[in-house]
Amino acid sequence: MKGTRNRITTEPQWPVRLASHASIEPPVDSVGPWIVALDGVPRARISQDVASVLKELDGEKDAGQIALTLGAPWTASDVGSVVERVAPTGIFDAGPRRNAPRRVQFRAPLTVQLTLFDPSSVLPALHPVVTFLLRRGSLALLAISLLGGLLVVSSTGTDIVRLFSSPLPLATYLGVAAAMFASTLLHELGHGLALSYFGGKPRRIGIMLFYLSPAFFCDVTDGWRLASRKQRVMVALAGPLVHVGLGSLVLCGQAFMATSPHKDGLLLYGVLCYTVALLNLFPFIKLDGYVALMSALDIPHLRRKSLAAAEEIVGRFALGTTVQVPHPGFLALFGLASFAAGLCFVVVGFQRLVPVFLQLGMAGHAAVALLIGLLAILAVKGIVRFFRTAAANGSTLWRRTLALLLGAGLTSAVLATVPVSSVQAAGFSLEAGQLSIVFPKDSELPSIEAGDRVSLQTQGTVVHTELGLATVGSLPPSEANAPLESIAPVTLPGITVPVIAYDAEIRAAHADLPAHGRAEVTSNVRTTLGEYLWNAVTSSPLWPGNAGKENR
Template sequence: MSSPSPAPSGMLEHRPALRAGILLSPPLLNGPAVVHLVKDPRSGASFEIGPKEYFLVSRLDGSRSLAEIGEAYGEAFGRRLGEGNWKQLLGLLGSRRLLAGGPDPGPAAGPGPQRTGTLLKGTLRLVADADATTARLHAFLRPVLRPVVLGLLLLVCLAVEGVLAASAGRLLGDLWWLLGRPVPLVAVASLLWLSTAVHEFAHGVAARHVGGTVGEIGLRWRLPVAIMYCTVDNYRYLRRRRDQLAVAGAGAFANLLFLLPFFAWWTALPPGDATGRVLGALLLLGSAQALVNLVPLPPLDGYTILGHALRVTRLAPAGSAYLRLRLRDRSAAAAYPARARRIYLGYVIGSAVLVLLLAGAAVTAVLLAIGRAGP
């Protein structure tokens, strides 16, 4: 007969719990390692832990004793935990004030200064409570946020982009025509700026719709450029991948929706009409604004979407680091997991090819516009 398991010590009978609201991310590839992010929303502080630590931390819910969690850990990883291991982990969590019943973490941090930076470069917070403001906007838009409605709107946007693609030559000519007319050019630029504001609010509304929170809404400038921004605090901690993708892609979708009334107006005008030419240029630039944002290069939304889809953090810098290591020491690079090697090498090569294609497309578009505007 096997001897019975020793009774758990007093410490192992404890049932500690994380403080309510502590965020844990899904697994993320970071270089050669898989990590989870832990964040305290009250302080904004976050740090990384490995899969084994996540296994333990994610089970600290007050319903299971340390002995029970340790037994499950032993079955999963083939190693039992002693009191010393628990003291080290709980000491770390306690020092960061992440445990329920521990020292008072203090009041939630208020918003930062309303304005930071200088006249040439800085930010301006525009809303005192960005999350509450976005919640009101989300409540107003909730009827159109049903999947069937969004699906129909997406099909309409794709159909519109198909029509515009078929009229690309005409639209390029309209753009070249517009560049020589300052007054309508300013009007188009103002509408495109408004579209960027809609883009940012769409990120916030999408975050609220899937359980995210919005930390700040404001204006960021680096003269002569000034754009709106909307900071989603916890999108990386959303459990479902599709929710993360929805938040990241909402901005470009909103840009396409913004163009729909102008497209209807444009189709009602005859070719060559001056207003129609202004609208044609707007539709071309607005479509480019939306679609370029989906390109998977930092800091564009497409890069964020790809990172969420692959569950990778710091994709571009980690890919560059892997390539440098591979060129310098192939044996060291071979120590990366196979999935990491495929992702990083594929991204580095793919992004280089993409940059060349985009540059070629831009040159071709300019030449076509010049040729169409010529005698």
């Protein structure tokens, strides 16, 4: 069909009946849409007339008998047309009964969900809380708190930078981590509570690995039964509003406290709450901002449709397909932005997690290899699907072959010509005027040579401000002990860790250069991107012949 992707569908065989895991969900109110659902998850919105047809599909009556049951103006042709249009949702019986939904589920492109519990029976008891929060006095108090929180953030910029660029006490990290864990759970309960308050049914709450980052989730897909776009938008924004409210109250409260680690922890927590809220409003990933936008536009599966539109636009220009997208401007641009955002999220998550896993020895390297394999499979599947769709939509063989050759040539050129220098994160320790670049003793032996450049930085969780420059000396490395804050943004007075130390010489430094901090060592040896990746692969303990070799 022109304008759509080619799909392999099975024509329903009469007499037709609904699958055991399918249901026809009524609207929350008299004007809302009916919903076709599988395992309780909405698949399509339908009218009341279509719902009346589907409810008559008992596996015994044919189309003519159903038309007689419904009465005029229904005909057998009308009933058959309804069944054909709804068949792609997969709600008709196609074999044995399916198993119940699994607690662990995979969602493309890179999300794994673990269901913890069904909150639908608990949340109605909390409806009075929503009623209280929606009163004018409560809304006014929250607005004042938000204004106060924003004023605190704008007036304490120096302190905020210090918190993110300096090591902090372990107790502060643990307290903030516990508070963020609890507030993130409240964030998801906020979504569920809003949906429940408007008459919907939140189905699942759990934890997930979202683009390689851990997070909570709450299944509020039942919100499509709500007739009001405003209510659906409010359900989507309820979670970020929880973080904004908590952050505002804490920021206002800590403003009246004396300087202390507790005050620092509260300030850090408040800023993180605002950051989480802003991140969740990002519309190009399946976060709350995306759901709010999708609800406001009233376009179900906006991301899927926009990615398909972008794919068809790219196929038209690159492969000569003849498909015409109904609304190429908005959908295609949104799809391209969504694709780029998803790619960036994967890269950021990869950069955050891979160094941690690589420190875990053989098991960590195996986990990274599996992750890279999964990403490669997803990429290959996407490319194959793209070219198959293009072929079905009129792309000639020579155009597809040329595109593959150009893609392979461009990739080869990038691998062979793009220069890279190895950059390794380390720590530094300055004692009695002697600078040492230190690595954890159990880490792999770094490839450091005399003369390599060193950037001396603050040891922060997020911000690493450059404080000086140095070069690696010519003396061989030695074993030593260094404070924990040399290799991690944590202060534990009196606690040292075993390290491998390289001597270094300071070339330039600020007057306030601390005794310990973060270092970035940049190799003077430049290689191509292809050589760099090959060396990384062949140096892994998983590479044949490397098993059993010592890290150092």
